[in-house]
Amino acid sequence: YNFTDCDFKNIKDIYQDVIHPELNVYINGVSEETFLKCIFIPDCLIKIEHFTFKPIYGCASLAKETFAKQTNATLSLGCSGYSGIQINNTQTMKKRRKREVKTDKCLEQVSYLIELWRRFSRIS
Amino acid sequence: MSADIILQISSSFQHCLKVYSICVTWNASEYPGTNLTFLQKLSSNEAYRPCSKYTLQQGYTAGCLLEVEKDEVLYFSIRNGTHPLLSKSLWISSYLKPRSLSDLSFQWHQGAVTVTCSDLWYKGLVYEIQHKSTFDAEWQSKEAKTCNVTLDSLDAEKCYFFRARVKTLESSYGSDTYPSDWSEVIRQQRGKLTDLCQEKS
Numbered sequence: 475y476n477f478t479d480c481d482f483k484n485i486k487d488i489y490q491d492v493i494h495p496e497l498n499v500y501i502n503g504v505s506e507e508t509f510l511k512c513i514f515i516p517d518c519l520i521k522i523e524h525f526t527f528k529p530i531y532g533c534a535s536l537a538k539e540t541f542a543k544q545t546n547a548t549l550s551l552g553c554s555g556y557s558g559i560q561i562n563n564t565q566t567m568k569k570r571r572k573r574e575v576k577t578d579k580c581l582e583q584v585s586y587l588i589e590l591w592r593r594f595s596r597i598s
Numbered sequence: 599m600s601a602d603i604i605l606q607i608s609s610s611f612q613h614c615l616k617v618y619s620i621c622v623t624w625n626a627s628e629y630p631g632t633n634l635t636f637l638q639k640l641s642s643n644e645a646y647r648p649c650s651k652y653t654l655q656q657g658y659t660a661g662c663l664l665e666v667e668k669d670e671v672l673y674f675s676i677r678n679g680t681h682p683l684l685s686k687s688l689w690i691s692s693y694l695k696p697r698s699l700s701d702l703s704f705q706w707h708q709g710a711v712t713v714t715c716s717d718l719w720y721k722g723l724v725y726e727i728q729h730k731s732t733f734d735a736e737w738q739s740k741e742a743k744t745c746n747v748t749l750d751s752l753d754a755e756k757c758y759f760f761r762a763r764v765k766t767l768e769s770s771y772g773s774d775t776y777p778s779d780w781s782e783v784i785r786q787q788r789g790k791l792t793d794l795c796q797e798k799s
Contacts, residue, residue, distance in 0.1 A: 490770075509671075509686075588772075592769065592770055595770040596669070
Protein backbone atom coordinates (compact mmCIF):
# COMPACT_ATOMS: atom_id res chain seq x y z
CA TYR A 475 0.00 0.00 0.00
CA ASN A 476 1.51 3.35 -0.94
CA PHE A 477 -0.41 5.65 1.45
CA THR A 478 -1.10 8.31 -1.15
CA ASP A 479 -4.91 8.25 -0.86
CA CYS A 480 -5.35 9.14 2.82
CA ASP A 481 -6.95 11.88 4.92
CA PHE A 482 -3.62 13.14 6.23
CA LYS A 483 -5.14 15.92 8.36
CA ASN A 484 -7.35 13.45 10.17
CA ILE A 485 -4.44 11.03 10.68
CA LYS A 486 -2.33 13.87 12.06
CA ASP A 487 -5.03 14.97 14.50
CA ILE A 488 -5.44 11.40 15.81
CA TYR A 489 -1.65 11.05 16.04
CA GLN A 490 -1.32 14.24 18.10
CA ASP A 491 -4.23 13.45 20.41
CA VAL A 492 -4.04 9.66 20.76
CA ILE A 493 -0.94 7.95 19.36
CA HIS A 494 1.70 10.46 20.46
CA PRO A 495 0.78 10.19 24.17
CA GLU A 496 0.89 6.38 23.92
CA LEU A 497 4.31 6.44 22.26
CA ASN A 498 5.53 8.59 25.16
CA VAL A 499 4.03 6.12 27.64
CA TYR A 500 5.92 3.29 25.94
CA ILE A 501 9.25 5.10 25.67
CA ASN A 502 8.80 6.40 29.24
CA GLY A 503 11.53 9.03 29.13
CA VAL A 504 14.19 6.73 27.69
CA SER A 505 16.15 8.84 25.21
CA GLU A 506 17.71 6.92 22.33
CA GLU A 507 20.27 8.63 20.07
CA THR A 508 18.53 7.40 16.94
CA PHE A 509 17.82 9.14 13.71
CA LEU A 510 15.71 8.05 10.80
CA LYS A 511 14.41 10.37 8.16
CA CYS A 512 11.42 10.35 5.85
CA ILE A 513 10.97 13.08 3.32
CA PHE A 514 7.45 13.01 1.91
CA ILE A 515 4.19 12.13 3.61
CA PRO A 516 3.57 8.71 1.97
CA ASP A 517 7.22 7.77 2.63
CA CYS A 518 6.69 8.59 6.31
CA LEU A 519 3.54 6.45 6.58
CA ILE A 520 5.18 3.52 4.74
CA LYS A 521 8.07 3.61 7.23
CA ILE A 522 5.69 4.07 10.19
CA GLU A 523 3.77 0.95 9.11
CA HIS A 524 7.03 -0.97 8.65
CA PHE A 525 8.52 -0.09 12.04
CA THR A 526 5.23 -0.57 13.85
CA PHE A 527 4.22 -3.96 12.52
CA LYS A 528 7.25 -5.72 11.06
CA PRO A 529 8.88 -8.00 13.68
CA ILE A 530 12.67 -7.88 13.78
CA TYR A 531 15.32 -9.84 15.65
CA GLY A 532 15.42 -8.54 19.21
CA CYS A 533 11.95 -7.01 19.07
CA ALA A 534 9.45 -9.77 18.43
CA SER A 535 6.41 -7.60 17.90
CA LEU A 536 5.19 -4.14 18.75
CA ALA A 537 1.93 -4.95 17.02
CA LYS A 538 0.06 -5.69 20.22
CA GLU A 539 1.12 -2.47 21.95
CA THR A 540 -1.61 0.11 22.43
CA PHE A 541 0.01 2.64 20.12
CA ALA A 542 0.28 -0.01 17.41
CA LYS A 543 -3.40 -0.93 17.64
CA GLN A 544 -4.27 2.77 17.45
CA THR A 545 -1.98 3.18 14.44
CA ASN A 546 -3.62 0.19 12.76
CA ALA A 547 -7.10 1.62 13.35
CA THR A 548 -6.07 5.15 12.32
CA LEU A 549 -4.50 4.07 9.02
CA SER A 550 -7.41 1.72 8.25
CA LEU A 551 -9.90 4.54 8.86
CA GLY A 552 -7.86 7.26 7.22
CA CYS A 553 -6.63 5.53 4.06
CA SER A 554 -9.11 4.23 1.54
CA GLY A 555 -8.29 0.73 0.40
CA TYR A 556 -5.96 0.07 3.32
CA SER A 557 -7.09 -3.08 5.12
CA GLY A 558 -4.78 -2.79 8.09
CA ILE A 559 -2.64 -5.44 9.71
CA GLN A 560 -4.24 -8.70 10.92
CA ILE A 561 -2.78 -9.51 14.36
CA ASN A 562 -2.87 -13.22 15.22
CA ASN A 563 -4.33 -13.19 18.75
CA THR A 564 -3.19 -16.70 19.72
CA GLN A 565 0.32 -15.75 18.66
CA THR A 566 0.03 -12.58 20.69
CA MET A 567 -1.09 -14.49 23.80
CA LYS A 568 1.84 -16.96 23.50
CA LYS A 569 4.28 -14.08 23.10
CA ARG A 570 2.80 -12.11 25.95
CA ARG A 571 3.47 -14.94 28.41
CA LYS A 572 7.14 -15.11 27.27
CA ARG A 573 7.91 -11.39 27.01
CA GLU A 574 7.14 -8.72 29.47
CA VAL A 575 10.48 -6.79 29.41
CA LYS A 576 10.84 -3.96 26.81
CA THR A 577 13.96 -4.86 24.91
CA ASP A 578 16.47 -2.19 23.91
CA LYS A 579 15.72 -3.12 20.33
CA CYS A 580 12.04 -2.33 20.83
CA LEU A 581 12.91 1.02 22.47
CA GLU A 582 15.09 1.81 19.47
CA GLN A 583 12.25 0.89 17.08
CA VAL A 584 9.85 3.16 18.96
CA SER A 585 12.39 6.00 18.91
CA TYR A 586 12.44 5.69 15.13
CA LEU A 587 8.63 5.79 15.16
CA ILE A 588 8.63 8.97 17.24
CA GLU A 589 10.96 10.65 14.74
CA LEU A 590 8.87 9.50 11.77
CA TRP A 591 5.56 10.60 13.29
CA ARG A 592 7.05 13.99 14.22
CA ARG A 593 8.25 14.55 10.67
CA PHE A 594 4.83 13.44 9.33
CA SER A 595 3.13 15.85 11.73
CA ARG A 596 5.30 18.79 10.58
CA ILE A 597 4.63 18.32 6.88
CA SER A 598 1.00 17.18 6.71
CA MET B 599 30.72 10.02 20.42
CA SER B 600 32.13 12.17 23.20
CA ALA B 601 29.62 12.93 25.94
CA ASP B 602 31.88 15.76 27.15
CA ILE B 603 30.83 18.07 24.34
CA ILE B 604 27.81 20.13 25.32
CA LEU B 605 25.90 21.23 22.22
CA GLN B 606 23.58 24.20 21.85
CA ILE B 607 21.70 24.38 18.60
CA SER B 608 19.04 26.80 17.46
CA SER B 609 17.50 27.50 14.11
CA SER B 610 15.27 30.33 13.06
CA PHE B 611 13.61 31.06 9.76
CA GLN B 612 14.51 34.44 8.26
CA HIS B 613 11.37 35.42 6.37
CA CYS B 614 12.94 38.19 4.34
CA LEU B 615 15.84 36.00 3.21
CA LYS B 616 13.69 32.82 3.06
CA VAL B 617 16.45 30.83 4.76
CA TYR B 618 16.88 28.98 8.02
CA SER B 619 19.80 30.39 9.95
CA ILE B 620 21.30 27.82 12.27
CA CYS B 621 23.68 28.39 15.14
CA VAL B 622 25.55 25.40 16.55
CA THR B 623 27.75 26.11 19.56
CA TRP B 624 29.78 23.64 21.57
CA ASN B 625 31.41 23.68 24.93
CA ALA B 626 34.29 21.22 24.90
CA SER B 627 35.83 21.73 28.32
CA GLU B 628 38.07 18.70 27.81
CA TYR B 629 39.82 20.40 24.86
CA PRO B 630 40.85 23.83 26.17
CA GLY B 631 42.86 25.99 23.79
CA THR B 632 41.95 23.80 20.82
CA ASN B 633 40.46 24.92 17.51
CA LEU B 634 37.92 22.17 16.96
CA THR B 635 36.62 21.89 13.41
CA PHE B 636 32.98 21.64 12.38
CA LEU B 637 32.13 19.73 9.21
CA GLN B 638 28.64 19.56 7.80
CA LYS B 639 26.56 18.28 4.89
CA LEU B 640 22.89 18.14 3.94
CA SER B 641 22.77 14.71 2.38
CA SER B 642 24.18 11.45 3.64
CA ASN B 643 25.95 10.70 0.37
CA GLU B 644 27.58 14.14 0.06
CA ALA B 645 31.10 14.87 1.28
CA TYR B 646 31.48 16.87 4.47
CA ARG B 647 32.24 20.58 4.00
CA PRO B 648 34.08 22.68 6.60
CA CYS B 649 32.21 25.42 8.40
CA SER B 650 32.52 28.73 6.56
CA LYS B 651 31.52 30.97 9.48
CA TYR B 652 32.95 30.03 12.86
CA THR B 653 32.13 31.83 16.09
CA LEU B 654 35.04 32.21 18.48
CA GLN B 655 35.43 32.24 22.22
CA GLN B 656 38.68 33.43 23.74
CA GLY B 657 40.11 33.19 20.26
CA TYR B 658 39.19 29.54 19.68
CA THR B 659 36.38 28.04 17.60
CA ALA B 660 33.25 27.61 19.68
CA GLY B 661 30.44 27.45 17.13
CA CYS B 662 29.34 27.56 13.53
CA LEU B 663 26.71 29.68 11.74
CA LEU B 664 24.96 28.13 8.75
CA GLU B 665 22.16 29.09 6.40
CA VAL B 666 19.91 26.53 4.73
CA GLU B 667 17.02 27.18 2.36
CA LYS B 668 14.55 24.66 3.68
CA ASP B 669 13.99 22.25 6.55
CA GLU B 670 16.56 19.57 5.86
CA VAL B 671 18.56 16.96 7.70
CA LEU B 672 21.85 18.41 8.88
CA TYR B 673 24.68 15.88 9.21
CA PHE B 674 27.62 17.26 11.15
CA SER B 675 30.81 16.20 12.81
CA ILE B 676 32.93 18.06 15.36
CA ARG B 677 36.57 17.03 15.16
CA ASN B 678 39.87 17.59 16.89
CA GLY B 679 42.13 17.59 13.88
CA THR B 680 41.01 14.48 12.01
CA HIS B 681 39.66 12.73 15.09
CA PRO B 682 35.81 12.92 15.24
CA LEU B 683 34.59 13.82 18.72
CA LEU B 684 30.87 14.05 17.98
CA SER B 685 28.85 13.14 14.90
CA LYS B 686 25.13 13.72 14.69
CA SER B 687 22.28 14.05 12.22
CA LEU B 688 19.10 15.98 12.91
CA TRP B 689 16.22 17.83 11.28
CA ILE B 690 17.01 21.53 11.40
CA SER B 691 13.46 22.24 12.53
CA SER B 692 13.88 20.09 15.62
CA TYR B 693 15.84 23.00 17.11
CA LEU B 694 13.52 25.68 15.82
CA LYS B 695 13.01 29.02 17.46
CA PRO B 696 10.04 30.60 15.68
CA ARG B 697 10.22 34.34 15.00
CA SER B 698 8.18 36.58 17.24
CA LEU B 699 4.66 37.69 16.30
CA SER B 700 4.11 41.26 15.24
CA ASP B 701 0.77 41.97 13.58
CA LEU B 702 -1.67 41.42 16.45
CA SER B 703 -5.22 42.72 15.90
CA PHE B 704 -8.07 43.02 18.39
CA GLN B 705 -11.88 42.70 17.98
CA TRP B 706 -13.83 43.62 21.11
CA HIS B 707 -17.36 42.26 21.56
CA GLN B 708 -19.51 42.18 24.78
CA GLY B 709 -16.85 41.72 27.46
CA ALA B 710 -14.59 39.61 25.27
CA VAL B 711 -11.81 40.27 22.81
CA THR B 712 -10.62 38.12 19.91
CA VAL B 713 -6.91 38.46 19.28
CA THR B 714 -5.71 37.43 15.83
CA CYS B 715 -2.50 37.54 13.82
CA SER B 716 -1.21 35.87 10.69
CA ASP B 717 -0.22 32.26 11.26
CA LEU B 718 3.41 31.41 10.62
CA TRP B 719 3.77 29.21 7.57
CA TYR B 720 5.10 26.10 9.33
CA LYS B 721 2.76 23.67 11.05
CA GLY B 722 2.58 22.11 14.49
CA LEU B 723 2.63 25.39 16.42
CA VAL B 724 0.76 26.71 19.44
CA TYR B 725 -0.07 30.41 19.73
CA GLU B 726 -0.06 31.76 23.28
CA ILE B 727 -1.80 35.03 24.15
CA GLN B 728 -1.24 36.56 27.58
CA HIS B 729 -3.21 39.40 29.13
CA LYS B 730 -3.53 41.25 32.41
CA SER B 731 -5.27 44.40 33.57
CA THR B 732 -3.64 47.22 35.49
CA PHE B 733 -5.02 45.61 38.65
CA ASP B 734 -3.39 42.23 38.01
CA ALA B 735 0.16 41.34 38.97
CA GLU B 736 0.28 38.12 36.94
CA TRP B 737 -0.28 37.44 33.27
CA GLN B 738 -3.03 35.00 32.29
CA SER B 739 -2.37 32.65 29.35
CA LYS B 740 -4.56 31.11 26.68
CA GLU B 741 -3.34 28.92 23.81
CA ALA B 742 -4.68 27.79 20.44
CA LYS B 743 -3.37 25.96 17.37
CA THR B 744 -4.03 28.99 15.19
CA CYS B 745 -3.49 32.68 15.91
CA ASN B 746 -7.13 33.31 16.74
CA VAL B 747 -7.79 33.39 20.48
CA THR B 748 -10.87 34.76 22.26
CA LEU B 749 -10.47 35.98 25.82
CA ASP B 750 -13.72 36.17 27.78
CA SER B 751 -14.92 37.97 30.92
CA LEU B 752 -13.06 41.19 30.29
CA ASP B 753 -14.23 44.65 31.33
CA ALA B 754 -13.74 46.93 28.31
CA GLU B 755 -13.56 49.96 30.67
CA LYS B 756 -10.43 48.60 32.27
CA CYS B 757 -6.97 49.01 30.77
CA TYR B 758 -5.40 45.77 29.56
CA PHE B 759 -1.93 44.68 28.50
CA PHE B 760 -1.57 41.98 25.84
CA ARG B 761 1.38 40.06 24.46
CA ALA B 762 1.80 36.94 22.27
CA ARG B 763 4.33 34.31 21.41
CA VAL B 764 4.43 31.03 19.48
CA LYS B 765 5.68 27.63 20.64
CA THR B 766 6.16 24.32 18.83
CA LEU B 767 4.16 21.18 19.57
CA GLU B 768 6.29 18.46 21.14
CA SER B 769 4.43 15.89 19.01
CA SER B 770 5.70 17.60 15.87
CA TYR B 771 9.12 18.92 16.84
CA GLY B 772 10.25 17.12 19.97
CA SER B 773 11.49 18.92 23.04
CA ASP B 774 14.66 20.70 21.86
CA THR B 775 12.95 23.74 20.34
CA TYR B 776 12.55 27.21 21.85
CA PRO B 777 9.49 29.45 22.22
CA SER B 778 9.60 32.62 20.16
CA ASP B 779 10.36 35.89 21.90
CA TRP B 780 7.29 37.71 23.22
CA SER B 781 5.70 40.27 20.94
CA GLU B 782 5.78 43.84 22.11
CA VAL B 783 3.22 44.57 24.86
CA ILE B 784 0.05 46.20 23.51
CA ARG B 785 -2.23 48.32 25.71
CA GLN B 786 -5.97 48.49 25.07
CA GLN B 787 -8.84 50.35 26.77
CA ARG B 788 -12.48 50.68 25.63
CA GLY B 789 -11.52 48.67 22.58
CA LYS B 790 -8.82 51.09 21.50
CA LEU B 791 -5.06 51.22 21.54
CA THR B 792 -3.79 53.44 24.33
CA ASP B 793 -0.49 54.49 25.85
CA LEU B 794 -1.97 55.69 29.13
CA CYS B 795 -2.20 52.42 31.07
CA GLN B 796 0.04 52.43 34.15
CA GLU B 797 1.33 48.99 35.31
CA LYS B 798 0.49 48.00 38.89
CA SER B 799 3.78 48.53 40.77
